[in-house]
Amino acid sequence: KQEVTQIPAALSVPEGENLVLNCSFTDSAIYNLQWFRQDPGKGLTSLLLIQSSQREQTSGRLNASLDKSSGRSTLYIAASQPGDSATYLCAPVNYGGATNKLIFGTGTLLAVQP
Amino acid sequence: NAGVTQTPKFRVLKTGQSMTLLCAQDMNHEYMYWYRQDPGMGLRLIHYSVGEGTTAKGEVPDGYNVSRLKKQNFLLGLESAAPSQTSVYFCASSVLSQPQHFGDGTRLSIL
Numbered sequence: 001k002q003e004v005t006q007i008p009a010a011l012s013v014p015e016g017e018n019l020v021l022n023c024s025f026t027d028s029a030i031y032n033l034q035w036f037r038q039d040p041g042k043g044l045t046s047l048l049l050i051q052s053s054q055r056e057q058t059s060g061r062l063n064a065s066l067d068k069s070s071g072r073s074t075l076y077i078a079a080s081q082p083g084d085s086a087t088y089l090c091a092p093v094n095y096g097g098a099t100n101k102l103i104f105g106t107g108t109l110l111a112v113q114p
Numbered sequence: 115n116a117g118v119t120q121t122p123k124f125r126v127l128k129t130g131q132s133m134t135l136l137c138a139q140d141m142n143h144e145y146m147y148w149y150r151q152d153p154g155m156g157l158r159l160i161h162y163s164v165g166e167g168t169t170a171k172g173e174v175p176d177g178y179n180v181s182r183l184k185k186q187n188f189l190l191g192l193e194s195a196a197p198s199q200t201s202v203y204f205c206a207s208s209v210l211s212q213p214q215h216f217g218d219g220t221r222l223s224i225l
Contacts, residue, residue: 004156034213043118043204044157046213089157100145100210101172104157 002027002094004105012111013080021075021108023090028068030092034102035064035075037086044089048075080112116140120205120217127195127224135190135220137205143215145208146188147172148180150201151219157204163188195224 003026013019023033032051036044048057048064050073056065063076073090087109091102121136137146148160159172161180169180177199179191188207192199200223206214 032211036216041219043216043218044206044214046215049213051211091157100208100214101147101159101162102157102214104149106154106156 002092002103004090004092004103006088006090006105006108008108009106010109010111012113014113015080015082017080017112018076018078019080019110021077021088021090021110023073023075023105025071025073025092025103027092027094028071029095030068031095031100033064033066033073033090033092035062035073036089036091038089038107039086047088077110080110082112082114085110085112118205118207118215118217120203120220122220123218124221125223127192127222129195129197129224131195132191132193133195134192135203135205135222137188137190137207137217139186139188139205139207139215141207141215142185143207143209144185145210145214146182147206147208147214148178148188148190149204149206150174150199151204152201160190160203197224200224 007022034049035047050066061078087107089107091104118139147162149157163182166185203220205217208214
C-alpha cells in the first residue's frame, strides 16, 4: 500500500526566501506525481504534474523534481511571497489500471511572513 | 466556465439522517472522484468513476454509496449518517494522466 510522507509538516519563512518542500513515497511504481496547493476553506489547485518518465517540471517560480527510484519528490519555491502561504500537498498515482487514483500526503503548511 | 461545482457547501445532519451530495463538472471529464479530508489524515478516496454508469470503491467506501447516471454528475449518498462521517468532502474530475480539478468542498457535520 502506497504511503506518502511530507516533511516538514509546517514551515514559516520570511518573504523572499527560497524554500524546498519534501515528499517521500513507499511504492516507486508510480504513473505520475502531482503537487497541489490548498488555501484555507478552499479546494485543491493543481500546481505541477510530473510524469514517471520525467525528472522535473517548472511553472513560474515553482520547480518540482522526481526521483522515482528513491521514492522522493521536492517542490522548490523561489523568491517566496506572502501569497504563497497555503498548504502544499503531493500525491502520486500508482500503476494498476486506468484509474488515475491519487494517494495524498498530509501536506506542508507554509507561512510566508511579509 | 464553472469547473467542478459541489452542492451544498455546508450541511448539518442528525445521526441516522440521509442526504446526497451533488458534484457537477462542465469539462466533459471521464473520471470523477469523491474524497474526504479529516485533520491529520489527509485526503482519502471514498469512491470513484471512470465513466458514465460506472462506479468503484476507493480507500474508505463504507457507509457511502455513489451513482453516475450522467457523465457530468457524480452523487455521493449517506444512507444513515454517523458522527464519524463528519468531514469535508471534495469532488474532483479529470481525464487520464492529467491533473484532477477539485471543487471547493462540502462541510458536513453530523450531530
